[in-house]
Amino acid sequence: MVNKFERARDAVVSTPSLVIDLPTVEANLAQLHQYAEKASIKVRPHTKTHKSVLFAKRQLAYGSRGLTVAKVGEAEVMATVSDDILIAYPAIDPDRRRRIAELAKTSSIHVAVDSAYAIHVLGEAARNAHSMIGILIDINVGADRTGVADAEASLELAKLVAKSESLRLDGIFFYPGQVWAPAGEQESPLHAIDEKLAAAISLWQENDLPCPIVSGGSTPTAYQSHCIKSQTEIRPGTYIFNDMNTVRAGFCQEEDCAAAIICTVVSTAVPGKGVVDAGTKTLTSDRNVLHPLTGHGHVIEYPAAVITRLSEEHGEIDFSACPNRPNVGDRISIIPNHICPCVNLQNEVILHDAEHNLTPSKVDSRGMLS
Amino acid sequence: MVNKFERARDAVVSTPSLVIDLPTVEANLAQLHQYAEKASIKVRPHTKTHKSVLFAKRQLAYGSRGLTVAKVGEAEVMATVSDDILIAYPAIDPDRRRRIAELAKTSSIHVAVDSAYAIHVLGEAARNAHSMIGILIDINVGADRTGVADAEASLELAKLVAKSESLRLDGIFFYPGQVWAPAGEQESPLHAIDEKLAAAISLWQENDLPCPIVSGGSTPTAYQSHCIKSQTEIRPGTYIFNDMNTVRAGFCQEEDCAAAIICTVVSTAVPGKGVVDAGTKTLTSDRNVLHPLTGHGHVIEYPAAVITRLSEEHGEIDFSACPNRPNVGDRISIIPNHICPCVNLQNEVILHDAEHNLTPSKVDSRGMLS
Structure with missing residues (x-):
């Protein structure tokens, strides 16, 4: 296989460096947005993967409907390039809700929540700031992380939102984080998710509650989005760069990976082993989701090598x-197992363009605590 | 148990925040340096744990002989408070060696290496910069990460260093990273390590090669340092804060932990579960070294809780x-499993003093790539 990182590998000043191949980024963006257009579904990319205004702008240029963030600090950064931000997190502590209410003065902000407490305190924060916060009710579709249990529980919270004068009922949020099988391998588990969502939407309609947004998706489920007819938008993040999680799960090929860690072999003193200058502070300890015993990433130049420890x-x-x-x-x-936390460890990444120019680029929303 | 983080927990502005309890830091420093004095061993603390000039100064105030770093960027930061820095890493790529040679103009720099290549390129870099780099020969004492195999191999490299006009032969380096048993539980594995080191030192002496420094140690082996008579100094890092690795291995008690992540419960929607705003981007994916199934840290307020995912x-x-x-x-x-990479994820930590004042403090050498 041609190693598209070869020129950058030999040219970067210091190691470890995280290099992003821009032509691959463009191809990944084009492919997803073409699919989404065909499937008539909107894309609201999760910017946690790149944390960079530069890439957010490219995603918007491909027709993204707003952006997704995990943290309020990221929302503040991304609000400089989009006025429609989804905070995919129950951001309910006093500091976060105050800042969300402030941001909602100038941007359309949607927050995914799953408790009456969250609705109460966000309503209060918006009232104090004289702004309006959009609320999505988080329904658990099997990932068992956050989200209310069923349609009835979602209705209860939706009614609370509808009663508030400082909150806007924007719809439903879900995260199918447990689905890691490519479409076609089996009856898609997304059909059952779709039924659960449809039941909630139907119950809301019976109660005259609006549900303009049904926001779901992830990179693993992105190209199966047509299996969830109820959803109006998806929030994939990793698709822009890909990583060994998406490769080993069968969602893309190694050549679709846009990001690699360039590192130096610093020791071969222990027989049979080589040591490189990329440890957990560069690659993280994240194991491969589906294949945890495949080691800590993939060495492009030595495909049979295993990063053992x-x-x-x-x-x-x-x-x-x-x-x-x-x-x-x-x-x-090295292509990492999970690119998102690797980007989070870098102050800047090195962009590699089609003419082999290398340009450092700041990771704008890195280190946002809350 | 009294929760010394309680006041800080309720007072910090945003979550997640990493709070450092300063009285516990002082107690940890005092205890180690008292032991080291009694054992007649010098301490050269590894600053990777705190990455902060502030704490490096405290370690020097307790009588530390210089400082240890992993990265050259960290060396550049720590050289502002100490002129005696050990780079515990085979820092051999062109960018690192150029910067090391530069730093060696004004500080006493020691680099641990295990290859003829490293000696050649560091010698060249020092020659070009008209400086002198100190070299420690890394001997593998069982961690099987870096280090030459035995006394004979160390002699071969030591001779190469002695021949160089721009390198100074400073001695031997080792890392007993495989030793996680507290002293007393068994015949200390450090005795065998001591024999291996003594053989190398003896061989060097026979060849008229100086060996002023024999640098070893880690937090797990710190209080067993008297079992390695050959070593002149130890490089513990974690001991300043401690974490669940050192607690669960029996090296300290929970109350000796100086650092905790303060976080907010953001969801209890999934039955039996609570979700907090501290994930891998705060706690890292590092599992407990000796007890990997105990979850991702310890909740002080709920000792029976398990951080499952x-x-x-x-x-x-x-x-x-x-x-x-x-x-x-x-x-x-939450007390993390492994505090060092958690500090690395923070731009600043919050210092908590005996009068319950909270003061943000920059993590000076965070994000140093090389």
Whole structure:
């Protein structure tokens, strides 16, 4: 396979560096937005993956309907390029709700919540700020992380929102985080999710409650979005870069990965092993979701190598299955298991364009605590 | 147990926040330095744990002999408070070695290496910069990460260093990272390590090679340092804050932990579960070293709770074994499994002093790539 990171690998000043291949980013964006257009579904990308205004602008240029964030600090950054922001998080503590109410003065803000408490305190914050916060009711569709249990529970919260003068009932939020099977392999589990959502929507309609937005999706379910007829928009994040989670689950090929960690082999003293300058402070400890025993990422130059163990600054690689082995001082390129937290560890990433120019680019919303 | 984080928990502005209890820091520093003095061993603390000039200064005030860092960027920061820095890493790529040679103009720099390549390129960098870099030969004592295999291999590299006009042979480096048993439980595995080191030192002496520094240690082995008579200094890092790794391995008590993540319960919608605003981007995915199935940290207010699953911004906690459960909006305090990478995720930590003042403090050497 051609290694598109080769030129950047040999040219970056320091290692470890996170390089983003821009032509691959454009191809990933084009593919998803073409699919979404065909499926008549809107895209509201989750910016947690790139945390960069630059990439948010590209996503908007491809026709994204607003943006998704996890943190209020990210919302404040992304509100500089979009006036329609979904906070995919029950952001309910005093500091967050005050800032959300402030942001809602100038942007259309939607917050996903699953408790009467959240509705009460966000309503109060908006009232104090003389703004209007949009609310999505989070329904648990099987990930068992957040979300109310069923249609009846969602109706109860929707009624609370409808009663508030400072909140706007915007619809339903769900996160199918448990679905990691590609479409076609089996009867899509998304059909059952669709039935659950349809029941809630129907119950809301019977109670004259508006439900303009039904927001779901993730990168694993993105190309199965047509299986959830009820949803109006999807929130994939990883699709812009991809990683070994999406490759090993069968959602894309290795060549669709736009991000790699360039690192240096710093030791080969222990027999059969090479050590690189990328440990958990670069690659994180995240294991592969579906294949946790495949090691801590994929070495492009040595496909048979296994990244067996990480400590903070050391990545230990077993090269014993490789016909050749690198020497101390050689550079290699690693595709991480999970790209989102890797980007979060960088102050800046290095952009690689079609002409092989390398440009550092700030990770704008990195380090936003709340 | 008295929760020393209670006042800070209720007073910090936003969550998640990493709070450092300063009286506990002082007690931890005093205890280690008292032990080291009694054992006649010097302490060169690893600053990767706190990454802060403030805490480095406290460690120096307690009598530390210089400081340890993992990255050259950290060395550049810590060189502002100490002129004696050990880079516990084979820092051999062109960018790092150039910066090390520059730093060596004004500070005493020691680099731990395990290859002829490293000695060659560091020698060249020092020659170009008209400086002198100190070299420690890394011997593998069982962690199997870096380090040459035995006394003979260390002699070969030591001879190379001695021949170089721009390198200074400073001694031996080792990392007993595999030792996680408290002293007394068994015949200490450190005795075998001591024999291996003594063999190398003896061989060097026979060859008229100086070995003024024998640098070892880690927090788990810190209070067993008297079992390695050959070493002249230790490099513990975690001891300043402690964490659930050091607690669960029996090296300290919960009350010796100086750092906790203050977070907010944001959802209790899924039965039996509470979700807090601290996920992998706050706690990391690091599991407990000796007890990987104990969950992702320890909840001080709910000792029977188990942090069962983390995603990036969500921490899912099983409170089913607790007599009481928190409500949405409540704050709790979590002691992480591994404090070092958690500090690395923060732009600033919140210092809590004996008078309950809270003061934000910058994590000076966070985000140093190389």
